[in-house]
Amino acid sequence: MSQKKSGPIDVAVGILMKDNGDVLLAQRPAGKAYEGYWEFPGGKVEAGETVEEALKREFMEELGITVLAAEPWCCVEHVYPHAHVRLHFYVSHQWKGLPQSREGQSFSWQGTVRVEPLLPATVPLIQWLDALRYSHSTTETNPA
Numbered sequence: 134m135s136q137k138k139s140g141p142i143d144v145a146v147g148i149l150m151k152d153n154g155d156v157l158l159a160q161r162p163a164g165k166a167y168e169g170y171w172e173f174p175g176g177k178v179e180a181g182e183t184v185e186e187a188l189k190r191e192f193m194e195e196l197g198i199t200v201l202a203a204e205p206w207c208c209v210e211h212v213y214p215h216a217h218v219r220l221h222f223y224v225s226h227q228w229k230g231l232p233q234s235r236e237g238q239s240f241s242w243q244g245t246v247r248v249e250p251l252l253p254a255t256v257p258l259i260q261w262l263d264a265l266r267y268s269h270s271t272t273e274t275n276p277a
């Protein structure tokens with residue numbers, strides 16, 4: 134009989150944010166659960182790795198990007214039919230390289246995120262991301 138891992142699976146997820154606030158999304162390639170859904174790039178943390186190490190490894194493996202620095206932002210748990218995941222979202226403003234489709238995935242830089250469908254656990258993040266983006270913005274006008 135096969136046994137399922139009972140606790141959540143840790144996943145490192147990275148949000149690359151350009152100076153203008155645009156963020157990078159990737160479309161899950163064929164053969165993965167939720168194929169065709171959009172997500173922030175990342176993947177499962179392997180045994181013996183920190184979340185940050187996993188983040189850097191996944192970005193290099195999947196996109197050929199070197200993440201130079203990233204800050205932990207928020208953590209979300211979600212139970213899918215295929216897995217119970219704990220997503221550790223990091224925001225990075227410093228990286229090297231252009232996204233390469235090493236797994237056949239499509240990419241899109243988005244201001245207000247309009248690509249669909251998004252992975253269900255990622256949907257609430259989009260609203261929080263707008264707040265984060267505006268808090269970084271220096272061009273915001275004071276309504277008063």
Ligand SMILES: Nc1nc2c([nH]c(=O)n2[C@@H]2O[C@H](COP(=O)(O)OP(=O)(O)OP(=O)(O)O)[C@@H](O)[C@H]2O)c(=O)[nH]1
Pocket residue numbers: 144145146165166167171172173174175176177178211213216218220252253254255
């Ligand atoms: N990368 C990423 N994963 C997410 C997001 N939101 C979300 O629910 N997930 C979930 O987190 C898990 C990530 O696992 P994965 O299958 O992409 O990881 P991996 O690259 O290590 O895949 P592999 O098992 O094929 O090697 C999936 O269950 C996925 O549904 C997101 O925004 N980005």
